[in-house]
Amino acid sequence: xxxSPQTAPLVDLQRLFVAIRRRKRFWLATALLGLIAGAAVxxxxxxxxxxxxxxxxxxxxxxxxxxxxxxxxDVAVLSTTQIAEAALKKLxxxxxxxxFMKNYAGLGLTNNVMQITVKAKSGEEAVAQARALxxxxxxxxxxxxxxxxxxxxxxxxxxxxxxxxxxxxxDAQIADETGKGRNANASTLEGLYGRRAAxxxxxxxxxxxAQQAGIGSPQVAAGTQVVDTARLLPKAFLKSTATNAxxxxxxxxxxxxxxxxxxxxxxxRPVLRREISTHLGASVLAQxxxxxxGPARLWRRSRAVAERKRVATTLVRAIKRDHPQVSLLELxxxxxxxxxxxxxxxxxxxxxxxxxxxxxxxxDVRKLAAETHSEVVVLGAGDPDGEPGxxxxxxxxxxxxxxxxxxxxxxxxxxxxxxxxxxxxxWLHTVARQLADQQIPIVGVVLVDPDPRDKSDGTLWDGLxxxxxxxxxxxxxxxxxxxxxxxxxxxxxxxxxxxVAEPPTRRFTPVRPMVPPALxxxxxxxxxxxxxxxxSVPDHLDAPTKKFAPVKPPKRxxxxxxxxxxxxxxxxxNAGLESEKSAEVS
Numbered sequence: 001x002x003x004s005p006q007t008a009p010l011v012d013l014q015r016l017f018v019a020i021r022r023r024k025r026f027w028l029a030t031a032l033l034g035l036i037a038g039a040a041v042x043x044x045x046x047x048x049x050x051x052x053x054x055x056x057x058x059x060x061x062x063x064x065x066x067x068x069x070x071x072x073x074d075v076a077v078l079s080t081t082q083i084a085e086a087a088l089k090k091l092x093x094x095x096x097x098x099x100f101m102k103n104y105a106g107l108g109l110t111n112n113v114m115q116i117t118v119k120a121k122s123g124e125e126a127v128a129q130a131r132a133l134x135x136x137x138x139x140x141x142x143x144x145x146x147x148x149x150x151x152x153x154x155x156x157x158x159x160x161x162x163x164x165x166x167x168x169x170x171d172a173q174i175a176d177e178t179g180k181g182r183n184a185n186a187s188t189l190e191g192l193y194g195r196r197a198a199x200x201x202x203x204x205x206x207x208x209x210a211q212q213a214g215i216g217s218p219q220v221a222a223g224t225q226v227v228d229t230a231r232l233l234p235k236a237f238l239k240s241t242a243t244n245a246x247x248x249x250x251x252x253x254x255x256x257x258x259x260x261x262x263x264x265x266x267x268x269r270p271v272l273r274r275e276i277s278t279h280l281g282a283s284v285l286a287q288x289x290x291x292x293x294g295p296a297r298l299w300r301r302s303r304a305v306a307e308r309k310r311v312a313t314t315l316v317r318a319i320k321r322d323h324p325q326v327s328l329l330e331l332x333x334x335x336x337x338x339x340x341x342x343x344x345x346x347x348x349x350x351x352x353x354x355x356x357x358x359x360x361x362x363x364d365v366r367k368l369a370a371e372t373h374s375e376v377v378v379l380g381a382g383d384p385d386g387e388p389g390x391x392x393x394x395x396x397x398x399x400x401x402x403x404x405x406x407x408x409x410x411x412x413x414x415x416x417x418x419x420x421x422x423x424x425x426x427w428l429h430t431v432a433r434q435l436a437d438q439q440i441p442i443v444g445v446v447l448v449d450p451d452p453r454d455k456s457d458g459t460l461w462d463g464l465x466x467x468x469x470x471x472x473x474x475x476x477x478x479x480x481x482x483x484x485x486x487x488x489x490x491x492x493x494x495x496x497x498x499x500v501a502e503p504p505t506r507r508f509t510p511v512r513p514m515v516p517p518a519l520x521x522x523x524x525x526x527x528x529x530x531x532x533x534x535x536s537v538p539d540h541l542d543a544p545t546k547k548f549a550p551v552k553p554p555k556r557x558x559x560x561x562x563x564x565x566x567x568x569x570x571x572x573x574n575a576g577l578e579s580e581k582s583a584e585v586s
Contacts (some may be wrong), residue, residue: 018271018451019264020257022421027256034252035245042241048119051126053134053230055114058223060145062112071108078106078116078137086140087132104133113227123232130230138224145220153210160206167199270428271421271451273458279428280416281436284458285444286311288336308336311446312343315415318443319348319391326443327394327411330360331431332422333448334397338364340417340446341395345376348391355379359396359410381406400427404434413441419448 020027059070077083084097093100104118116133120126174192177184270276273284288311289304319326328344330337341356342365348354355377358365366378379392394410396402407414414435423431435442447458 014456015270015272015275016261016264018454019269019421020260021453022271022451023260023263027253027260030256030259031249031253034248034250034255036248037252038248039241039245041248042237042244046237047235047240048121049123049126049235050233051118051120051123051130051230052228052233053116053130053226054109054228055116055134055137056223056225056227057112057114057141058220059112060148060220066111068108068111071111071114074114074137074141075106075108077140078114078133083133083136083140087129087136090132090136091128100129104129118230127230127232134226134230138226141224142221156206156210160203160210163199163202163206167196167203170196170199267424268426269421269424272454272456273447273450274456275425276418276420276428276445276447277458279425279432280418280442280445281432282416282442282445284447285415286314287447287450288340289449308340309343312340312347315340315443315446316344316347319344325392325394325411327396327407327414327440328417329396329398329407329410329414330417331398332419333417334360334362334364335368336419336448337395337417338368341365341393342369342372342374342376345393346374348393349376352391354391354393357381357383357392357394357410359394359406361397365395381409398431398434404438407435408438408440411440413443415443415446417446417448420450 057071057074061070079101081097081101084100088095088097088100103120104116107115107117109115116130116137118126118130118133120129170192174189174196177189177192270279273287277284288308328337328341338358338360345354345356356365356369357379359381368374369376369378392411396407396410398407398416416431432442445458
C-alpha cells in the first residue's frame with residue numbers, strides 16, 4: 001500500500017518550543033539585563049519632585065446618575081493651553097504652555113473631586129505650580145458658570161422685550177376698539193382682553209427668571225474650591241526602583257523570547273531526532289549530553305562518563321565483526337567525539353592492538369589523551385599504515401571546509417557525532433551527499449546535547465543494510481581470500497546482508513503429496529453373490545398388497561344448487577351415491 005507524503009507544516013510548534021527552550025540562556029540573559037537596566041534607570045534618573053492637590057468641582061447640572069462625563073470634561077479643560085498659560089502668568093514664568101502641559105495631569109477621583117499632579121525640578125516649584133493650576137482652574141470654572149448665567153439672563157430679557165412689545169400692541173387695539181362706543185365688537189374685545197392677560201403673565205414671568213439668572217449659580221461659585229492644599233509627595237526610592245526593574249525585566253524577557261522564536265524559524269537548524277535522522281539518511285543510535293558548564297560539571301561528570309562508556313560499548317560490538325577500520329566524524333562536538341574515540345579504542349585494545357587517527361583541526365584527541373594520560377596510541381593523518389590486524393579508529397570532521405576526499409582514509413564506514421541545533425538543513429544534506437559520493441556508509445548517528453523532552457523517533461526504517469538492527473540479525477559472513485574491487489565488494493556485502501537480515505515474517509509447512517484414501521488403505525474383497533435361483537423369498541413377501549380406498553373426485557362448488565338440478569333431500573342424495581358405488585364394484 002502506498003501512502004502519500006505528508007505536507008510539512010509552515011511552522012512546527014514542537015520544533016519552535018524546543019528551540020526556544022534550548023536558547024533559555026539567551027532570553028534569561030536579556031531578562032536579567034532588562035532588570036539591571038531598569039534598576040539602574042531608577043537610581044541614575046530618580047523621579048522628579050511631585051506635588052499633588054485636590055479640588056472639589058460643583059456643576060450646575062449635577063445629577064446622581066452622571067457617569068463621570070462632567071468630570072472628564074473638567075480634566076480635558078485642565079489640559080488646555082488656556083489654563084496652562086493663565087497659570088504661568090500667575091507664576092510669572094516664561095515657560096511655554098506646551099512644555100508646561102507635559103509636567104502636570106488631572107485625574108477624576110469621583111464625579112466632583114479632581115486630583116492635580118505636577119512635576120517640577122524642585123519641590124517648592126512643584127507646590128507653587130500645583131497651587132497656581134488649582135486657582136486658575138477654579139477661576140475659569142466659576143467664570144464659565146457666570147458667563148452661562150449671563151447669557152441665559154440676556155436671552156430671557158430678549159424674550160421679555162418681545163412679549164412687552166406685543167402687549168403694547170394689544171393695548172392699542174383694545175383702546176381703538178373701545179373708542180368705537182356702541183359699535184364696538186364684544187367678542188373682539190373679549191379676545192383682546194384675554195390676550196392681554198396672557199402677555200402680562202408672560203412678562204412678569206420673564207422678569208422673575210431674568211432676575212434669577214442674573215444672580216447666577218451661587219452654589220457653583222461657593223462650592224468649587226480646593227479641598228486638599230498642594231503638598232509634596234514623599235520620595236519612595238525603593239518602590240520606584242522596584243517598579244522600573246520589573247518593567248525592564250518584562251521588556252527584556254519579551255524581547256529575548258521574540259528574538260529566540262524568530263531565530264528558530266529563520267535559521268532552520270534541526271533539533272529533533274526525527275529531523276536529523278531524515279536529513280542525514282541514518283538512524284540515531286545513541287545520544288550523549290554536552291559538556292556541562294559551571295558548577296554542574298562537578299557532580300554530573302561521572303554520569304556523563306558512564307553514558308559515554310555505554311555508547312562506546314554499543315559501537316564496539318558493531319565494529320568488531322566488520323571492517324577493521326571505522327571513523328568517527330564530528331559536526332559541532334569535537335571534544336565529545338575525541339573522548340568517545342578514546343573509549344572505543346580502549347575497548348578494542350582489550351582484544352588486540354588498537355589506535356586512534358586524529359584528523360581534527362584542533363587535535364582534540366591528542367590533547368585529551370595527554371590530559372587523561374591515556375595509553376591509547378594517537379596517530380596523525382599522515383602516519384604510515386598499521387600492522388596487519390591492527391584496528392584503527394579514525395577521527396575527523398565534516399564541518400565546512402572539510403577535505404571530503406580524505407575521509408575514505410579514516411575508515412570504510414563512519415559514525416556521525418552531531419550536535420543538535422548546530423548545522424542547518426542544507427549542510428546536513430551536503431554531508432549526506434558527500435559521504436554517499438565517497439561511498440562511505442553511515443552506520444548511525446550519535447546525537448550530542450539533545451533536548452531532554454524530545455520524544456520523536458530517530459530510526460530510519462529504510463536503512464536496514466547499515467543500521468545496527470540489521471547487523472545484529474545478520475549471520476557471520478565467510479571471509480573471502482580473493483580481494484575484489486571496493487565497489488563490487490561493498491555491493492555484494494550489502495546484498496548479502498539484506499537477503500539474510502530480512503527473512504520472511506512467517507514460515508509455512510512444506511507441501512506433501514496427497515494420496516487418495518482408496519490407495520492408501522485398500523478395502524477387503526466383498527463376498528460373491530449367490531447363483532440365481534438359490535435365493536429363497538420369505539413367505540410374508542408373497543402376501544397380497546394392501547387395498548386402499550378409491551379416490552373420489554372432488555365436487556365442484558356451485559353457487560346455486562337449484563340451477564344444476566341437485567337433490568335437495570337427503571334420501572335422494574344417498575340413493576345417488578349407492579348407484580355410483582354399485583357401478584364401480586361391477
